[in-house]
């Protein structure tokens with residue numbers, strides 16, 4: 001059942017680049033209402049310690065400057081109109097933070113007088129896509145907890161958050177995003193269903209099954225598509241085990257608490273991939289139907305952290321891992337797909353500092369050439385398994401580095417087959433070779449010769 005928050009309000013986006021009113025029904029929170037909680041006292045108000053905040057021109061700012069005439073030294077203007085200011089504070093505390101950990105502005109002038117960043121925090125990670133406003137939790141700073149059982153928190157209550165957003169509008173710049181592989185309306189419908197699904201699956205200890213159910217949330221998903229999703233999820237688990245040492249298929253199930261946190265966090269983590277910043281295609285783009293696989297990849301990475309000794313996996317840990325390992329997650333989400341280079345990208349061997357790693361990457365780069373893949377299609381996972389170092393530690397380092405080099409540069413071979421003629425693919429292969437060879441260092445050539453791997457350079 002889709003939650004209705006009684007959204008007869010409008011959230012005004014006031015930055016000069018946005019300037020629009022968003023209907024309350026078009027505001028999307030990628031988490032269930034009340035499911036996330038935070039406690040500033042036990043956290044020690046870390047968000048008020050050295051991270052700065054933005055402030056909008058107005059009575060409050062004028063008053064603050066009157067009381068603290070040296071404050072402008074720490075302010076920078078953020079927009080052409082001079083309405084938005086960035087106030088940079090340094091650790092261990094904000095200019096307004098008192099010894100007892102309370103906000104001086106809130107104490108003297110009330111909650112509504114606080115700067116926008118602080119009023120909305122931690123739900124101030126906003127994006128626009130079409131007519132929708134996505135309001136997600138901050139990626140790293142707040143130690144959000146997943147509430148248990150029927151206990152819900154007012155801190156993440158959708159109605160309360162919407163009221164806060166609507167009361168003063170949003171002055172901060174809200175970046176424009178796009179959806180990849182699906183239209184905006186379909187993506188929004190699926191994402192809203194995922195929030196409901198995550199609530200109904202909170203008790204599961206089987207994230208792989210939950211990942212497959214996310215696929216079934218899509219419109220008109222056939223039984224064969226669900227089978228494909230299962231095959232691709234299992235391929236990921238098996239291949240990631242061989243490449244990265246994550247848990248094997250037989251023991252992927254985690255503890256209830258860990259899996260529960262992952263299930264509850266899934267809508268917010270999905271939002272990072274479902275709505276992508278439009279930077280001219282330069283970012284790691286994951287097609288929307290691949291997002292469940294990306295979620296399973298995050299689960300495997302977080303499970304590896306648990307096995308490495310991390311005692312507690314929270315929303316904050318999942319969110320940080322997603323941010324830091326985005327390119328690896330992108331790569332893991334297409335391991336079962338035969339892919340090839342995009343025709344307009346460079347093959348950057350120089351990104352690997354060590355010559356032996358460069359050599360391994362030459363093998364991957366060649367295997368992913370359009371002409372090679374058109375001859376015999378191989379899934380990316382197979383290509384990596386063939387060319388990655390055999391030593392376990394070296395292999396993990398190589399795959400992580402390769403993920404960064406490949407991010408945003410690959411397309412599925414089947415799109416190439418339909419769009420590009422074989423002849424032009426071969427022509428492109430030659431130019432790619434030339435480009436790659438230009439970047440071979442003398443060290444790399446000697447290293448290849450020494451290892452008897454001249455074939456890699458021809």
Ligand code: SF4
Pocket residue numbers: 047048049052053094095096097098102103104105106114115118
């Ligand atoms: S203005 Fe208040 S809430 Fe904002 S960072 Fe400073 S002390 Fe914290």
